[in-house]
Amino acid sequence: MNKMIAAERRKKIAEILMTNGSIKTAEISKQFGVSTETIRKDLIYLNKIGVAEKKHGGAITPLEYVTRAVEQRSTENTDIKSSIARKALEFVPEHGVMFIDGGSTPLYLAKLLNLKSGYTIFTNSLGVANILANSNNTIHITGGELNSVTKVLKGFGAINFLNKIKISVSFLGSSGFKQHNGPAVVEFDDAEIKKIVIENTSTNIVLADSTKTKSSALVQYANWQEIDYLITDENFPDSFSTKLNKLSELTTIIKVPISKY
Numbered sequence: 001m002n003k004m005i006a007a008e009r010r011k012k013i014a015e016i017l018m019t020n021g022s023i024k025t026a027e028i029s030k031q032f033g034v035s036t037e038t039i040r041k042d043l044i045y046l047n048k049i050g051v052a053e054k055k056h057g058g059a060i061t062p063l064e065y066v067t068r069a070v071e072q073r074s075t076e077n078t079d080i081k082s083s084i085a086r087k088a089l090e091f092v093p094e095h096g097v098m099f100i101d102g103g104s105t106p107l108y109l110a111k112l113l114n115l116k117s118g119y120t121i122f123t124n125s126l127g128v129a130n131i132l133a134n135s136n137n138t139i140h141i142t143g144g145e146l147n148s149v150t151k152v153l154k155g156f157g158a159i160n161f162l163n164k165i166k167i168s169v170s171f172l173g174s175s176g177f178k179q180h181n182g183p184a185v186v187e188f189d190d191a192e193i194k195k196i197v198i199e200n201t202s203t204n205i206v207l208a209d210s211t212k213t214k215s216s217a218l219v220q221y222a223n224w225q226e227i228d229y230l231i232t233d234e235n236f237p238d239s240f241s242t243k244l245n246k247l248s249e250l251t252t253i254i255k256v257p258i259s260k261y
Helices: 002-020 025-032 036-048 078-091 104-113 126-132 156-162 188-199 210-214 238-247
Strands: 022-024 053-055 058-060 097-100 117-123 136-141 167-172 201-207 229-233 252-256
Touching: 002 022, 002 025, 002 036, 022 025, 025 036, 025 058, 036 053, 036 058, 078 104, 078 201, 078 229, 078 252, 097 104, 104 117, 104 126, 104 167, 104 201, 117 126, 126 136, 156 188, 167 188, 188 201, 210 229, 238 252
Parallel strands: 097 117, 097 167, 117 136, 167 201, 201 229, 229 252
Antiparallel strands: 022 058, 053 058
């Protein structure tokens, strides 16, 4: 009987994890009315079968097949994302034209650009637009249908808009690329937007922290050969650098130290 109860609980924990992307041990123990030690054992089991990746205080899903709210993602690994964004700022051409997409790491770049002036910035992200609304830059927002979870614009309106412009540099995010030969995202609409941007941009840069090497999103939006730079953090595995270098001699990997400020 206990085994049946444990199995059912673990199934429900897995469903919650796949829906939310992450869980906290303390919260789940309260929800199921069991001890945190019991939940830890459940997470160890789910980790063994590949459903969960156990972390201090909880777990995350190793497969980024679930679209999570950008507000939730932007509060994770803040030191790392800030460090990546500061490095990305060095690639912004003087008075250049750029595209910033709706990933959580590109949002940190938008915050830095809020202090700059004279740039022309295209985006399909309401988050990016809101951050830069009062800056001394020229902001263009694509048309299209709003994704209520990610707060980005997609579909025909966005694609039609982006097909008519040329961009100096694009800053793109990724949900994960462990099982792919290039950066990937959760949704097909998002992938289509990024493909159009890449086709119309001189220099394409992916901003992705090292945890993206441990997860796989649903759809690959580019081959690494189409990406000029991958800006990541110092924890990016050497083994994955070797893999990426074999896939593309055109992509430069930049690993930045993590600064806590």
